[in-house]
Amino acid sequence: MKNLFEIEKAQGLDDFAMRVYTSRLLGSDQDLVLHGGGNTSVKIDDILYVKGSGWDLGSIEKEGFSPARMDDLLALLKYETLSDSDMVRYQKEALTNKSAPNPSVEAILHALIPYKFVDHTHADAIVTISNTVNGEKLIEEIYGKNYLIIPYVMPGFVLAKVIGEMTQGVDWESLEGIILHNHGLFTFDNDAKKSYDKMIESVARAEEYLKENTQVVPMVYDQEVDYDLENIQKLLSTIKGYEVVVKLNHSPLARFFASQGDRSLYRKGVLTPEHIIRTKRVPVVFEVDNGKELQNYIKNYETYFDRYAKEEIMLNPAPNWAVIKGIGTISIGKNEKEVTIIDDIIMHTIKAILLGEALGGYQSISESDSFDMEYWELEQMKLKG
Ligand SMILES: [Zn+2]
Incomplete structure (x- = not known):
């Protein structure tokens, strides 16, 4: 530093x-x-x-x-x-x-x-x-x-x-x-x-x-990435209910993360609590059937919401970022500015997760604390401001 x-x-x-x-x-x-x-x-x-x-x-x-x-x-x-x-x-x-x-x-x-x-x-x-x-x-x-x-x-x-x-x-x-x-x-x-x-x-x-x-050395990949972003953008727009902007990141770090065999790494949660209003707690993972994987994500989000909600109204249950197995990550937002913010946050989060794993296991705040933060009205106000 x-x-x-x-x-x-x-x-x-x-x-x-x-x-x-x-x-x-x-x-x-x-x-x-x-x-x-x-x-x-x-x-x-x-x-x-x-x-x-x-x-x-x-x-x-x-x-x-x-x-x-x-x-x-x-x-x-x-x-x-x-x-x-x-x-x-x-x-x-x-x-x-x-x-x-x-x-x-x-x-x-x-x-x-x-x-x-x-x-x-x-x-x-x-x-x-x-x-x-x-x-x-x-x-x-x-x-x-x-x-x-x-x-x-x-x-x-x-x-x-x-x-x-x-x-x-x-x-x-x-x-x-x-x-x-x-x-x-x-x-x-x-x-x-x-x-x-x-x-x-x-x-x-x-x-x-x-x-x-710790030591985290992302591999260097020689193959070019070929991924159909247009289709994914359309699918995500339908699911979100509005036209989204997507940003693919296949930097060595993003691709290294997306190539990890242990899928539980993707469900480790946020870096610092306030990030949750930008990224949600976890991403969707695309591997086989994007449509099905999105439906599953939404189902899981609804279960998470039901588990902790008192009188809150559910936010849009669709994901704000995705891990594409073997390829990298996608940030999903309503405009360029938002996807850039999400992309920056997830790159810092990914690095922290990999380092945390090297220290014996990454463990973020609990699911229930995440919910409290995600639905804290003072945080949601920031997105409107
Ligand atoms: Zn703070």
Whole structure:
């Protein structure tokens, strides 16, 4: 993991401009965050400026940060539980500028971390190690000393509550960061550069660990790929109920993954929870009869939905990506932009699954936690925004 901080570029920047600068550095590295993932904040006087919904760290501007009164956010921690709609409403009421974007779902957590700069990413390397059968033990070995390690809980209010309770009486000065199992990490400091440096150093440790303990070398294939995408696009459009765009990826990594004998690899789930709204939990696998395989996928999705749904309305049950055995992957979306996002996410996920398997077995959040995330209204709102 490269530290991209350039002293000359940071010269003379005030706190807010520094916040924008290091946020963009984090956002420019796809191994840290992908497409709108992660969030950052800066506290100036009694105001928390936290990444607003709909903004991407890589291209964020000052207007992308929502200004919320710290006291109002912290006051929310007195509630035992808070519904999503109440949290959104209270967070909005805390804004000093009503036309600012909705604050990140992690705004309360940012407020409770007692440092000026707070950085949060979904670093691939750390999440990969956490997403394994021995993840708890390995993360403890690598980060146990100076990091607070949090078992998986839903992002948002519940996560802020848990961290609030776990840090009662904790000496924050002794902490390098907070690791969130199956999700990502937080670093913080009163100096923007130091908080950024801690992020890079933390992730570098996990990358180092992976380098020493795993090896994934996708084969190089000499044959050209010949695949009838047009037919698959038509079939998927019919199943989805609208004209879809598809993108075939037969890079060495995608093809290597698609050529694995163990089909259970394709059902391992997401890399970080919020990816689920883009990719769903699992892809369809095309091998023999695409039509039948799609029907089966939908049947399985309906069973999954019935198993966990309370009063939710089922989303489109058709897949958002496919593995074509021996060939590669296909991303399925409503436009170019969406298929690019899905393709990027699945390439990072595939790599994590292969590395996780080399570490003893990849294991993402449970099916029921996946469902909660997929049907979380605050996540679904992101797709509409
Ligand atoms: Zn997150």
